[in-house]
Structure formats: C-alpha cells, structure tokens
Amino acid sequence: MRVGIIKGNGIGPEITAATQRVLEATGLPFEWEDIPIAGVAIQAHDHPLPPETVQRLRAAKYNIKAPLIVNKLEGRITCVQPDGSELTYPSLNNAIRRELGLFVNPRPIRGFPGVSGRHESLDIVVMREVTEDVYIGHEHKIGDDIAAEAIKLTTRAAALKVAKYSFEYARRLGRKRVTCLHKANVLNYTDGLFLRCFQETSRDYPEIQSDDMMIDAACYTIVRDPKRFDVIVTANQYGDIFSDLAAGLAGSLGLAPGANIGDGVCVFEASHGAAPDIAGKGIANPLALVLSGAELLDETGNHKEATAVREAVRKVIEAKTSLTPDLGGSGTTDSLAAVVSEEVKKILA
Ligand code: NAI
Numbered sequence: 001m002r003v004g005i006i007k008g009n010g011i012g013p014e015i016t017a018a019t020q021r022v023l024e025a026t027g028l029p030f031e032w033e034d035i036p037i038a039g040v041a042i043q044a045h046d047h048p049l050p051p052e053t054v055q056r057l058r059a060a061k062y063n064i065k066a067p068l069i070v071n072k073l074e075g076r077i078t079c080v081q082p083d084g085s086e087l088t089y090p091s092l093n094n095a096i097r098r099e100l101g102l103f104v105n106p107r108p109i110r111g112f113p114g115v116s117g118r119h120e121s122l123d124i125v126v127m128r129e130v131t132e133d134v135y136i137g138h139e140h141k142i143g144d145d146i147a148a149e150a151i152k153l154t155t156r157a158a159a160l161k162v163a164k165y166s167f168e169y170a171r172r173l174g175r176k177r178v179t180c181l182h183k184a185n186v187l188n189y190t191d192g193l194f195l196r197c198f199q200e201t202s203r204d205y206p207e208i209q210s211d212d213m214m215i216d217a218a219c220y221t222i223v224r225d226p227k228r229f230d231v232i233v234t235a236n237q238y239g240d241i242f243s244d245l246a247a248g249l250a251g252s253l254g255l256a257p258g259a260n261i262g263d264g265v266c267v268f269e270a271s272h273g274a275a276p277d278i279a280g281k282g283i284a285n286p287l288a289l290v291l292s293g294a295e296l297l298d299e300t301g302n303h304k305e306a307t308a309v310r311e312a313v314r315k316v317i318e319a320k321t322s323l324t325p326d327l328g329g330s331g332t333t334d335s336l337a338a339v340v341s342e343e344v345k346k347i348l349a
Helices: 012-024 038-045 051-060 092-099 156-172 190-202 215-224 236-250 287-299 303-319 333-348
Strands: 002-006 031-034 062-065 077-080 086-089 104-110 123-129 139-142 147-150 177-182 209-214 231-234 259-261 266-268
Touching: 002 012, 002 051, 012 287, 012 303, 012 333, 038 051, 051 062, 051 077, 062 287, 077 092, 086 092, 104 156, 104 236, 104 287, 123 156, 123 236, 156 177, 156 190, 156 231, 177 190, 177 215, 177 236, 190 209, 209 215, 215 236, 231 236, 259 287, 266 287, 287 303, 287 333, 303 333
Parallel strands: 002 031, 002 062, 062 266, 123 231, 177 209, 177 231
Antiparallel strands: 077 086, 104 123, 104 259, 139 147, 259 266
C-alpha cells in the first residue's frame, strides 16, 4: 500500500498526521512516501512543482494531498513539458490536476445527525470537471486596471468524459439519479455544449434517471430540499462553489472529502483549504481528509476498510466524542483522530 503524501501548508501537516493514524488503524501495510511540493520543492528543485514531483505522484498512483496556500493575485505557475515547451497554470492546485491529467473531482457530501440540522439527510456526490472552464486561467487585461477578460473553455471531449464517469459511478454505487448543473440559458455555447454532452451520454444509462437544473436554482433547491439531489455533474467553477455550499449545509467544510481522478493516477484531498486562521492551534477538523482516505481505500479495492473508516467517523460524530470546535466540540485534531482510530479497530476486530 504505497501512498504518496503531500503534507501541504497551514493545517495540512496536522490533518495529514491524523489521517495517516486513522488509516493505519485499518491494519493495512501502508508505505508513506513524502513528495515535495510548494516551499519544500522550491528549496530542493527551485520550482514549486518540478517534473520530478509530477513523476513521483504518477509513479505512486495513489496520493493523499493536504491543502496548499495559494496567494491571492499571484498564483501563476509555469511548468516545462517533456518536449521542452511550457504551460502556464493559474494556481499550484490547478497545475497539479492538469499536469497529471486528473479530469474529475468527485466530492461526496453527507449530512450527519446532530451536526447537520435539517440537512442530515443530505447525501450527494458533486462531480466537478477540473480541466476546463474559466479556471484554465486564460485571462488578459486591457490597459492598467481598466478592464480584463477571461476565457471559458468547454470541449466536447472533456464534457463527455466527466458525464460518462458520473453515470458509471452512479451505476457502480447504485445511485439513482444524475443531475447536470449549468447556466445554458445564458451561456448557450459553452454550458450548452456541456449540457448536450450530458444528455447524449445519459441515453447509454436508461436505468439511471437524468435531469438538469440551472446552477442558481440548484443553490436554492439544495438549501430548501436537500433530498432532491443524488449525483451532480457540473463545470469546474460551479462545482467548486456548489460543493462548498453543500459542505456548509452538512455542517462544516471539515466534513467534505474529495478525490481527483485521472487515468492511472489519483490525488485524494479534502474540499477545504489550508485554514491559516486556525493553523498550528491543533484544533483543525481532520475528518474531511480522513474521509478522503476512505475514498482512497475504495479506489484500491479495500472496501471493508473504507466502510469501517466511514462508519467510525459516523459513530464518533453521533456520539459527539472529542469533536473539534467547528463541530461544536472542544476536542483537538489529535484527540479526534485517536477516537476514530480506536473505533476503526473495534469495527474491524
Ligand atoms: P479555507 O477552506 O482554508 O477556510 C475557510 C474557513 O473554513 C476558515 O474559517 C477555516 O478555519 C475553516 N476550515 C477549513 N477547513 C477546516 C477544517 N478542516 N477544520 C476546521 N475549520 C476549517 O478557505 P480560505 O480561507 O479561503 O483559504 C485559505 C488558503 O487555502 C488559501 O491560500 C487558499 O488558496 C487555499 N486553498 C487551498 C485549497 C487546496 O489546496 N485544495 C482549496 C481551497 C483553498
């Protein structure tokens, strides 16, 4: 069980250690490989994402990544390609996804009794396309602080790929409905193409209900009627925002896991960021990264252990044992990881 580890910044190192502890409680023989990125990689290779790092992530195949701090207004990064050409990305996170060909970011979000209020029945997976849309970072400015524009890219190939992944996922996990979120009434060409590719793909999956909704109506609907959605597929920016909204409804960003899936390589990461406001205080909620670890266990075929980790998290939240302050408790990152680990061991014993 070789797993690449990116410890990240801010609360990253704290929640990574907690996640490793919980995953080790499954008894699986993990071999952790620290992979340098950002500041550590700059020290060693003079670049935040050198080709050596990209190769190591690819070779490890399964990676866990803690959040990275990306400075506002200055995150651009240029990576040299094997043929000597260069590609510039808008941020380090965007560069990791695109250098590795990670095309979809599934974000499962579930409500929990006791912490999710009227959203405890929430149980959705947001499939966010992550290679295109306005996040390709093709922006330019006109004059100095006069105007600026950004390109929104949608290709048939990427829209079909994410739609197919979403329906295959629904079929594999027995999910009943896939909903496409878009704004095709305004963005006729880009979101129109995304929606048409979704509709074409849906015809190959007659046993799964499919429908679509405007992104603004979907934001209203998920607040009013959380049971309305099941699997959701959407473009990069809508998925980024909608999944944070859903995490807030579930009770905390600290409960929202995620994965970035490519062909032959995956990076598992929480939906939240590096939370610099609470970094170093030992109070960060590690559960989103722990649950991302459960996604990794599923992806590697260790379903029994994956289920045990999810079940342990559910039990600990329901019992309100050692919960961190974001969940209304007074526990710490370490104490929460300790009780979840003990619960994992009990379940698997
Ligand atoms: P954030 O997600 O880091 O924090 C938003 C709020 O949620 C803060 O109040 C924070 O304390 C809280 N929060 C987040 N995760 C938590 C956890 N596990 N436990 C308890 N509370 C938690 O978003 P923000 O502040 O916009 O971004 C901070 C930095 O993180 C920025 O540099 C941003 O670029 C980066 N970021 C990195 C991401 C990644 O590496 N995948 C994703 C999103 C942001």
